[in-house]
Amino acid sequence: MSTTAINAFLRELKHLGWRCPILIKGDQPFRFQVAQDIIAQQAWSNGITPDTFSNTNKHIQAYLGQEVDYVWFDNQQFLDIDVMCALVGSIKHGGALILTLADDFIEQDTTSVNSLPHPYNQQKNFYSVYFARLWQLTSKTAGCIIQNQQMLQINPVPQLPQTAFVQPSGLTQDQLALVEKLKKPKTNGHYFIKADRGRGKSTVLAAIVAEYVKTNTQVVITAPAKRCLTTFYYWLKQWQVDLAKVCFVAPDQLTQLLDKASLINQVLIVDEAAALPSQLLKSICHQFKSVIYATTEQGYEGSGKGLSQHFIKQLAQSKQLQQIHQLTLPIRWALNDPLETWLNRVCLPNEATNANAIQSEQITFAIVKPCEQQHDVWADIFALLSQAHYRTTPSDLKHMLDSPALKTCIGQNNRGQIVAAMLLSTEGALEHDLITQVVFGKRRPNGHLIPQIIAAQSGITEFAQLKGLRVVRIAVVESLRRQNIATKMLKWLESNSPDTDYIASSFAANAEVSNFWIKNKFTLARVSTTAEHHSGLFSSVYIKLLNQHNQAILDQVAQQGLRQLNFYLASHYQNVDSALIWLWLGQFEHNNISYNFDLVAGFAHHSTNLYAALPDLNAYCRATARLIRQQLDQRQQHILAEVVLKQRGLNQVAVQNQLTGQKQLVKYLRALIKQLLQQMESV
Structure with a gap:
């Protein structure tokens, strides 16, 4: 098939400093031949082809920051949305993103099978709402080229610049x-x-x-x-x-x-x-x-x-x-670039239409099913989640639309505006043999984060048999935050999940986010023993039972988590914010913690030295964590945690807290313990 019209259009775009997406659909010989003809006739010598990648994106860093004429992906060889979005920025003006697609790329998508949750990842292919949406939006977006074995569609650009594009040779x-x-x-x-x-x-x-x-x-x-x-x-x-x-x-x-x-x-x-x-x-x-x-x-x-x-x-x-x-002004291409416009519309919808939504008298919640026709709805959902969460990636939209294990809950006001969104993952109900393999480190089933963590790291296998929902993301438009909308959405979910044993969440822990889950009566189940590489923060797991018949299992999980937390306070968690430490400890009933009250009181009244009393002070503070959070201010909590829980050196703590030395620090600690004991007596 002749590519004369395509090449003429590409030459015009190059003159204007623009790039474009080219979608070629058909059997492999046809689509590869068309792509190769375009590359040859444009004399593009520097590009990324389907052979560049195997099944991973591990080589992507070799191309970031470089300039190329084209990037070419084929859906039957390798097509990763995150990689595509990354490499589009490397295409210089006059170039193109080429997507070669099999005739059945929508009906029999294979690009995300390996990342699907168990047991869905055992399928060979599945219908892709995401690709159906991509195809429809491309057909309606200016500056896009669509070629199949029956027809050629070149979407004209309505307003063309009057002057040719000149790329800056130095700093602008x-x-x-x-x-x-x-x-x-x-x-x-x-x-x-x-x-x-x-x-x-x-x-x-x-x-x-x-x-x-x-x-x-x-x-x-x-x-x-x-x-x-x-x-x-x-x-x-x-x-x-x-x-x-x-x-x-x-x-x-x-x-x-x-x-x-x-x-x-x-x-x-x-x-x-x-x-x-x-x-x-x-x-x-x-x-x-x-x-x-x-x-x-x-x-x-x-x-x-x-x-x-x-x-x-x-x-x-x-x-x-x-x-x-x-x-604001692009350097590698001209303003209003068709490829950038297409990318932002199809892959990175990032502007929420309801940023200034007004509180309505009633917000209704519902699970919304993926549909390629609802472009604006899913753009709003994705934009809302993007604006609230730092780790949202382009491929998340594909997972939201295509994964059978994911559910999306939305909150709409009386005007139909989406003011809240929650992404949920169905987890658990694992088979006994699979759980055994998880415990022994032989299997890590995709999409079952919470059951896998509890079974492998806590050794409590019964939990993995329960059916749960994990809250992957939850967000409310900025103008309506702190009005308990997220809490109401969680309560709605609890009331509308009859076949679910629990709801859970896992996140990089900080005091503000942890406090939200605690206020909604979620139980701290576990804190990771290794900080996340990208953040330096520790992940925490919070769980709320919907089926109270399983309370004994959750109690066992929580107690195991508490034992690990107590054990690592002075080592792994030394750099954790003290406010978060007290928040964690304050969630538990500590009736079974024993300590020598006379030694604690002796320290408060100057008869016992710090190091003689320290083991019992440690137990006393863990047992009274809730009281400590109620009675001591932030600085007092911090100093107490640094010495008694984390067991840092006295000189270091004194210097960091503007105290003259060990003597003043110990005096300060005695006063804090005395204050707590007096408060206990008055209760």
Whole structure:
């Protein structure tokens, strides 16, 4: 089939500085021949072909930050939505994203079978609502090319620029102005650079760092992974910057360096900040006099807007936020690029239409079933979840639409606006033989996170036989938060899940989120013994029974979790926020904890020294965690946890809390214990 019309259209797009998606559907010989003809006639020499990837995206970092003429995926060889979204940013103007698709790519999708939950991953293929939606939206989006064995469709672009596109050869005026502002900030504090893909963010970061290095300023840079900094390091090498003065530290390792006083005089740069949890950013940012955050809020590292919704607002409220800068003009292609428009509409719907939703008298909840016709509904749901969660990725939309184990619950007001959303995963009800294999480490069935954790890490196999729902994501539009809508949605779910034994959630723990689940009467079942690599935070599992006949099983799970928590307080959990530690301990009844009351009282009244009383003080504090949370302020709780629970050195605790030394610290602790004992007597 002739590709003359396609090539003419592509030449016009190149003149205008644009790119486009090309979808070719048919049997393999046909679709490959059409793709190869287009590549040859366009004289594209630098591209990514279906042979580049096998079944994984492990080589993706080799292409990030590079410029290519085209990226070509075939659905029967390798097509990963996250990888596709990542590599689209590498396509330069005049290039294209080529998707070659089998005739039955919608009806017999195989691209996500391996990631489906057990037992659905034993199927060979399944119907894809996501791909049906993709095909329909592509047919209606300007600048897209669709070719099959019967017809060719080229969607015209309604408004064409009047002048040809010229790609900048150096830093643009906007970039230079931003470098000038940030190379030597007038005020120490927090600065943000926001930009979509292809806006030159990495180049600006490199230019800023180059200026700092000239003044012998030590720079610490962190990112979710070092591969995110490919373009950044490319420009540093081009400009011959002394890399010895630029130190990369992984996020989880950075939290371990916070006690080093030398960090105070260094500049911290956080790239891809939106892909990191706000709690982690809080813990690291205040240790540096200047912090520059750079981020996109959509793309391969995460589509979440939690950074804007939470962390930036908190900095502004505390008067620590200095400036937010935006890079809006693309560098690699012209404005209004058809490929970028298509990508944002089909794969990354990120703008919620109901951001300013007004509270209605009644919000109704329902489980919504995937449907390729409901474009706006699913765009709103995905956008809402993206804005509330930092780790939402493009492929999450495909899982939401295609996975038979996922359910989506929405809350709508009287005007039909989606004001809340909750993504649920059906888990558990595992066969006895499979559970045994999980316990012995022989199997890790997809899609059963909570049963697998409990069976393998707690040794309680009965729990994996129960049928549960895991809350994967839950979000409410910003204007309606703190009105108990999320709580009402959970209660609705409890009332409308007759065949479910429990509801659970697993997340990177911080005090605010943990408190939400505790207030909704969820029980802490387990805290991980290893911090998450990307965040430095520990995962926690919370469970609420819907079938009270299983209370004995949950009690057993919770007690095992408490034993592990108590055992690791002074080792694994030394860097956990003290407020979170007390929150964890305060959830449990500690009637079975024994301690020598005379030693505790003796310490409070100066007759017993700290180290003689410390084992019993530890037991006493764990047994009275709820009282401690009620009676002591944040600083008092922190100091008590540091010495008694985490068993840190006295000199270290004294210095960190502005006390003169061990003597004053011990005196302070005696007063706290005395206060608690007096409160117990008055109850």
